[in-house]
Amino acid sequence: MNTTRSGRPALTRPDGTPLRVLVVDDDPDLAEVLSGALRYEGWQVRTAGDGASALAEARELMPDAVVLDVMLPDSDGFAVLRSLHTVQPDVCVLFLTARDAVEDRIAGITAGGDDYVTKPFSLEEVVARLRGLLRRAGMARQLDEGPRLTVGDLVMVEEAREVTRAGELIELSPTE
Incomplete structure (x- = not known):
């Protein structure tokens, strides 16, 4: 069985290449910690600190999933998601944000987000949610065969x- 360093079954893209994830957050420390956890899963990860950089990175990387903050310095995450979906309509999006009002969570899902996690958060939970999103969307397969x-x-x-x-x-x- 192929496993990650964390001991979980490895996930890859259907063609066997590493999953690609874009982390968008204006807090570089948080982005680095989250990126490290995703790299630990064996995934290819890039980060962006604002909406414009996120869209540029997404066009180049063509990620399987995006972890997206709602509050960015140059735009809100909902607007970034709308722009992202014009380029890549099937990308999985997990909002990770301090905006925790029910109305914000509903807005995130309604805007096309696949999941919405509020800060502070459990790193293990975010990774588990991403794994689930990618599996259900058919973007990933488990390497335990x-x-x-x-x-x-x-x-x-x-x-x-x-x-x-x-x-x-x-x-x-x-x-x-």
Whole structure:
């Protein structure tokens, strides 16, 4: 079984490459701590401290998930999310913010966020929520299926009875 350094089953993109996460927060210390926890999961992580930088990073990285603060120096996270969804409509977004009013949480989910966590927060909970979001969205798969055979862009995982080509799952009959 493939596990992270934390002992949890490893998650990757369907093509086996590391998940890509963008952390957007104007507090560099918080962004670094959260990024470190996500890198510990084996994920590729970038950070941005404001909305404009977040959108530029997102265009380059094309993240699978974004951890997004609502209160940014140049815009609010809801506006960033709207702009982000024009470029990447299926990206998973977890709001991580000090704005804890029920109205704010509803606004975040209504705006297209997938989850909303308030500060102060548990680092382990944020990682667990991201793992769940990515699994449910089909952006990630758990690497607990054993050895893989790879030829070019064709990947076969015998124990999981799964074959992908260029990251796309190929349906197999029971005989195959």
